[in-house]
Amino acid sequence: MNTPPSFDTLQTPSILVDRSRLEANIRSMQSVCDAHGVELRPHIKTHKMVEVARRQLEAGARGLTCAKLGEAEAMLPSGMRGMFVAHSLVDPRQAPRIRALAEQLDDLRLAVTSEAHAEVFLRLAALTGRKLSVMMAIDSGLGREGVRDPAAAPRIAALLARSPHVELRGFYTHEGNLYAAAPAEQASRIEEMLGRLCAVRDSIDRTLAIWPGCSVTARLIARMGAGRIQAVRPGAYVFGDLALxxxxxxxxxxxxxxxxxxxxxxxxxxxxxxxxxxxxxxxxxxxxxxxxxxxxxxxxxxxxxxxxxxxxxxxxxxxxxxxxxxxxxxxxxxxxxxxxxxxxxxxxxxxxxxxxxxxxxxxxx
CATH class of the missing domain: 2.40.37.20 (D-serine dehydratase-like domain)
Structure with a gap:
């Protein structure tokens, strides 16, 4: 094992991680989730490190979230058994990689982000030769991926239900627009968002999961959403930055x-x-x-x-x-x-x- 360099010998620029603070941040978020019966499924797009993923899983995270298949593949050595790829996958060339991931995990979930995306994604799913679990994206104000019109969600659910290649397991959102909300507005904005998400879910199947995901709201959502949401998916909380x-x-x-x-x-x-x-x-x-x-x-x-x-x-x-x-x-x-x-x-x-x-x-x- 190589001896670590001393601080004075570090060349710059160097990225420094305080291990005690990192582990305290992991424990703190996990504790909030555990206290309210909400699963923590952190997004690894922030840290991208097996060493950090292992610590999250050891602390009690029920699975990991990532943005791309490559991130999921890189995290396999962490010992994870559940992964959610929160991105609009469409490329038929990805089918073998999806199949390989599904064979190595207990629970692989992929995203469906709109009606237009669902139609293309189903062709990709058929090429994998497996029945895939999917989460439907709901836009909660960021204006990125996700269903804008609540009336479209049942149509997408019906389209998925007709396919032998997928099973709808729940709904997710990224409420990143709340980074710009004043602290005094956070609770009311979150309550409004949770109401919309639950209404969409209830119009399809009350037993399906809801997984919001944002570091700025995760703790408050875990408290306010107890009994209504099943998981949160924050990422930046492990390190923090000026934004947080x-x-x-x-x-x-x-x-x-x-x-x-x-x-x-x-x-x-x-x-x-x-x-x-x-x-x-x-x-x-x-x-x-x-x-x-x-x-x-x-x-x-x-x-x-x-x-x-x-x-x-x-x-x-x-x-x-x-x-x-x-x-x-x-x-x-x-x-x-x-x-x-x-x-x-x-x-x-x-x-x-x-x-x-x-x-x-x-x-x-």
């Missing part, structure tokens, strides 16, 4: 488990410093006020612009920085940061204890 800690206030900053270590490489003019982490580290995602990352040490230092290899740092304290100084930042959006790196550096009490491979990095197919 600063924009929505869902996570205290001292629970955020993933940060970016970067080095000041230039100070080309007063009021500006350049770091060696740009869009290939932070991605182009920003907070609503245009911030890519913030320093976590209390100084007023914000990454306000990114090129591919540079971050532009401004703030009241920027002129105190020295070239060669290393700064730890909290990124705006954690999911894209993880997908841009091959591995993360695992920390415990300020010491490097391990490195973990990002197993599903780039698994976009």
């Amino acid at each position: 800690s600063r924009t929505t206030g869902i996570m205290p900053s001292d629970t955020v488990a993933l940060h970016v270590l970067a080095t000041v490489v230039d100070k080309p003019e007063p009021g500006l410093a350049l770091i060696d982490a740009g869009s290939k580290t932070f991605s182009s995602d920003r907070t609503p006020d245009g911030i890519s990352a913030l320093a976590i040490d209390g100084r007023d230092l914000a990454v306000v612009r990114v090129n591919e290899e540079h971050g532009y740092v401004r703030g009241k304290d920027v002129d105190t920085l020295q070239i060669g100084e290393r700064i730890v930042f909290m990124p705006a959006h954690v999911c894209t940061v993880v997908n841009l790196t091959d591995e993360v550096v695992v920390m415990e009490r300020g010491q490097v204890v391990d490195t973990w491979r990002v197993d599903a990095r780039g698994r976009i197919r």
Whole structure:
């Protein structure tokens, strides 16, 4: 076994994961779900790591959610027995991979996202040679995939029921639009959403499951939806970021488990410093006020612009920085940061204890 490097020898940019915070976040979400009789089926699109998936499953997660078949395939070594692929699959070339996944899992569920999608998906399902379990997507305001008109849901259900290749097992939604809702509005917006979801489900079959999925709402939905929903599917909660800690206030900053270590490489003019982490580290995602990352040490230092290899740092304290100084930042959006790196550096009490491979990095197919 290789000895982990010391913190001082880490080259930058490096992605740092605080193991204690990560495990506390996993336990905390699982505890809320357990207390209200709701299954946790976390989305691995955030962490993409077998090491993290194992910890989620060991804590009590009943299954995992992913975006693409490649993510599901990469998570097989975690020991998962149930997987939901929450994406509109249509390519007949994917049939052998779907069949192989179904043969290795106890419960594989796939998505049906609209009437138009259902017709194409049924042709794909027939090619797998297996009867597939499906979840129907309901749009709850994000305006992405999902049934917009509640009257269409029974028509889709009837179409699926006529096919020998699929079985409708439930409904799902991604209520990501609630990231923009004020905290005082969250409960009423969630109650309205749950009412719509239950109405759609009840118009078809009251015994079918409902699985919402979003880190900003998961805890509140588990509490409010007890007895009405069967699972939640949050992803970013394991690490957190500025979206969860600063924009929505869902996570205290001292629970955020993933940060970016970067080095000041230039100070080309007063009021500006350049770091060696740009869009290939932070991605182009920003907070609503245009911030890519913030320093976590209390100084007023914000990454306000990114090129591919540079971050532009401004703030009241920027002129105190020295070239060669290393700064730890909290990124705006954690999911894209993880997908841009091959591995993360695992920390415990300020010491490097391990490195973990990002197993599903780039698994976009």
